[in-house]
Amino acid sequence: MDKKLKVANIGLKFGMSHVEGAMSCEDAEIAALCDNNEENLRFAGERYSIPCEKWFTDYKDIIDNKEINVVTVAVPDQLHVKISCEMLRAGKHVLCEKPLALKREDLEEIIRVSDESEAKFMVGQICRFTPAFEKAKELIESGIIGDLYYVESEYAHDYMKLVENWRADPDRHGVIGGGCHAVDLLRWLAGDPVEVFAYGTHRLLPTVPYDDATVAVMKFSDNLMGKVFVSTGCKRDYTMRTCIYGTKGTIICDNTSPTMTLFTTDEEGVVNEKPEIIDIQVNNHNAAKEFDVFADAIINNKKVVTDAREGAKTVEVCRAIVKSSECGMPVKPDYNF
Numbered sequence: 001m002d003k004k005l006k007v008a009n010i011g012l013k014f015g016m017s018h019v020e021g022a023m024s025c026e027d028a029e030i031a032a033l034c035d036n037n038e039e040n041l042r043f044a045g046e047r048y049s050i051p052c053e054k055w056f057t058d059y060k061d062i063i064d065n066k067e068i069n070v071v072t073v074a075v076p077d078q079l080h081v082k083i084s085c086e087m088l089r090a091g092k093h094v095l096c097e098k099p100l101a102l103k104r105e106d107l108e109e110i111i112r113v114s115d116e117s118e119a120k121f122m123v124g125q126i127c128r129f130t131p132a133f134e135k136a137k138e139l140i141e142s143g144i145i146g147d148l149y150y151v152e153s154e155y156a157h158d159y160m161k162l163v164e165n166w167r168a169d170p171d172r173h174g175v176i177g178g179g180c181h182a183v184d185l186l187r188w189l190a191g192d193p194v195e196v197f198a199y200g201t202h203r204l205l206p207t208v209p210y211d212d213a214t215v216a217v218m219k220f221s222d223n224l225m226g227k228v229f230v231s232t233g234c235k236r237d238y239t240m241r242t243c244i245y246g247t248k249g250t251i252i253c254d255n256t257s258p259t260m261t262l263f264t265t266d267e268e269g270v271v272n273e274k275p276e277i278i279d280i281q282v283n284n285h286n287a288a289k290e291f292d293v294f295a296d297a298i299i300n301n302k303k304v305v306t307d308a309r310e311g312a313k314t315v316e317v318c319r320a321i322v323k324s325s326e327c328g329m330p331v332k333p334d335y336n337f
């Protein structure tokens with residue numbers, strides 16, 4: 001019997017990476033492609049040689065298709081929760097793009113619906129599958145850099161050509177839309193910040209209704225501090241430079257660099273003169289691993305790590321940063337979902 005997961009991919013721009021992720025998974029096959037823009041649908045269908053009987057412009061056609069048991073959602077952020085909930089209610093497993101949602105009520109709804117559903121739900125926090133960031137996590141857990149006392153990450157990406165659409169929604173602040181990558185990375189590496197304080201400026205993207213650069217400092221428990229910098233109008237290549245400072249060493253990694261750097265100390269706590277340069281494939285969009293992890297959770301009934309609550313906590317920290325930059329006061333993220 002053919003036990004392969006039957007996957008429908010909804011939204012076919014960045015979502016083409018989900019098609020590629022599913023195609024590279026030996027336990028899955030593409031059962032449907034869906035995009036309400038016929039040109040984008042045709043482009044993806046032809047590119048991946050998916051027969052046109054499997055092309056759909058209306059995602060509702062996926063709901064009633066009993067053959068399909070897995071759906072990936074890569075539509076504008078404002079539609080994530082609506083489409084994911086409809087799919088979960090139809091019993092389909094859902095891999096949904098980040099950020100999970102933009103509004104608190106949507107975060108609460110997806111948590112409720114995924115709690116009620118037997119199907120698996122995963123938010124695609126893809127940086128957790130970036131080889132350099134996975135390596136950083138492994139090094140932290142090995143104890144080689146001691147206890148963390150400061151972590152920082154940045155999401156700097158020029159949106160100049162991207163903002164004249166759903167990204168210009170006032171609710172889709174750059175800290176939530178793209179900055180969620182850096183925030184989620186720090187949460188994954190260092191835990192949940194208990195308080196944030198942020199400043200923002202608006203210099204580069206005059207047509208968007210929110211700041212295009214924000215810096216936030218964060219207080220974690222256990223004497224740990226953090227910082228996130230988000231710039232959506234920056235004049236440089238896309239970077240997620242990340243530095244992790246521990247009592248016995250330091251890790252520096254950046255998706256624009258082919259290596260990461262590890263500083264360690266000797267028995268007396270003196271920093272070793274030559275840092276270790278770790279040659280590691282640096283790839284920010286490891287969609288193949290992301291899909292494999294999701295498929296494994298479905299097939300072997302494992303817990304999904306970036307489930308709805310985890311995705312919601314990341315958005316909640318981002319929302320706290322935006323609120324702090326607006327009100328000029330420290331804000332405590334509300335993790336009470």
Ligand SMILES: NC(=O)c1ccc[n+]([C@@H]2O[C@H](COP(=O)([O-])OP(=O)(O)OC[C@H]3O[C@@H](n4cnc5c(N)ncnc54)[C@H](O)[C@@H]3O)[C@@H](O)[C@H]2O)c1
Pocket residue numbers: 010011012013014015034035036037040057059074075076077079097098099124126165177285
């Ligand atoms: N993980 C990452 O690094 C990363 C990178 C880029 C985008 N994203 C996320 O992926 C999602 C899509 O972003 P994008 O850059 O591809 O946006 P986009 O606007 O370029 O493409 C969205 C696609 O969805 C289609 N679409 C819109 N509404 C639809 C509907 N109701 N039914 C079916 N198709 C519909 C559009 O026609 C379009 O083809 C967003 O949530 C974004 O935040 C994630």
